[in-house]
Amino acid sequence: METSDIIIGGDTAGIEWRVPVYRFKGSDKAAPSVYIQAALHANELPGTALLHFLLERLRKADAEGAIRGDITVIPQANPVGLAQFHFGEMEGRFDLGSRTNFNRDYPLIALAERETLLENFSHRSAADRLKRTLLHLALGHDLMLDLHCDDESLQYAYIDDAFWPEAADLAAALDMQAVFLSDGESTAFEEAVGHAFKHQGGDKLKSVPGRLSVTVELRGRRDVYPDMAKRDADGLWAFLAGRGVVTDPAHAAKAYTGSAIPLDNIEMVRAPEPGTVLFHRDIGESVKAGDLLATLITTPGAPNGAISVTAAHDGLIATRASARYARRGDDLMKIACHEATRKDRKPGTLED
Structure with a gap:
């Protein structure tokens, strides 16, 4: 495992934001690569807890030579929102400086235009630099999972039609009770990644086999418990095993039995x-x-x-x-x- 920090300079003197990044090098270049992040809305923490336990398992797998595809994990993707406390309450959904949602206003580009995300970088706000850095990193992978949660909620996901029903394996692995089939028409992180996957340099693709961009809603904001997080980590591990990102001889695929519902x-x-x-x-x-x-x-x-x-x-x-x-x-x-x-x-x- 390699550990590094994304460093984002603040918009005022003396401020600097650091985002820890964990990377695992796969042994098989043909295996899918995966990018997983959590807490883009900084006050949504079930995904952070999940990734804490998943990283334990990935470190063990790395030592055993069981990592086949490259894996990048960011357990806490938004230090800007994490520091925003207003009258004692964390405001992790919206940037207090620009009043925009941390999960909106991502550039919609073709995959071939990935490097344009870093153009004029130093002239952009800290929040915009963070967004572009995360998006640039995610577009270097085949599979992208953005871990969020709702308020009080079932386990569900937003998945673009272009990735369905191939993505039913993720829904099954995480015991989702519903999938919301999105239209890919917003500037949210997951849809910006999906837009790039569907626009790889030519005409828009109706389906993108072997690719995935998904927002996973890990129940509600208060559902941060050790047993729950470990169970979800096991589910995500099962998804990675099923896709061939990691090796697990004991893996047995499950069928998804929930609903897939258009928005x-x-x-x-x-x-x-x-x-x-x-x-x-x-x-x-x-x-x-x-x-x-x-x-x-x-x-x-x-x-x-x-x-x-x-x-x-x-x-x-x-x-x-x-x-x-x-x-x-x-x-x-x-x-x-x-x-x-x-x-x-x-x-x-x-x-x-």
Whole structure:
């Protein structure tokens, strides 16, 4: 194993950011190479815990000569967000300097244009240099896994149609309960990598065998426990073994039994009014159209001071907000439905 640091100079004097990078050299040039990062949203830590335990296993495998493909691992990809505490709470999703999401505004380039990411590098902001450095590193590999989490959530992933159903092996290895089939039309990290894989220098490819770019949602932000992280690390190891990145004679492939759902089928349940949230249903539950999902106490103590929020479609509750007060329009739930929930959804991500 080789260890190094990505060093990003700050935008003010005396500031410097360091990102530890772990690399394993594979023994077989024909084996797939893989890039794995976690905590791009710095306050999403299940992936950091997972990679802590996966690295233990990879070091052992390296000593035993069981690493076939090159592996690059970054357990904590965003030191800028990690240092952003506002009134005692970490603000790891948005850059306080630019007010942009750390997982947005990645350049959409063809794979052949990879080196252009580093042009005019010193003139860019620290956050932009971090983004471009990570993207440049990821595009040097065949497989890219970006480990995130949701608020309160099932285990699921965003996977571009171009990588499905080949990527069902990852969904099975990590015991995902759902896969959201994305359209590849945003500037998120995973979709920027996917864009490059699909635009390798010529026309857009509809499928890219042997390549993968995926956002893995490792349940909710509070789901950071040793047994859970070790189990997820075992699942990721099984994926690597199945793809031939590592050697494991005991590996046995599993079939994916969950759903693969287009983003057009995701019902975003939002608060119609501000108020205190009383949830009646939990993640993992199946609901029918008309079922009561939550009560919003809009005017505490007043007659008729509460309103009901109901499901518009049949489906599976995939995520739920952890906050118990909602502003008007705040997301309360994502429901994975059996049919399209709206026909006017714009391409791109479900949330900012």
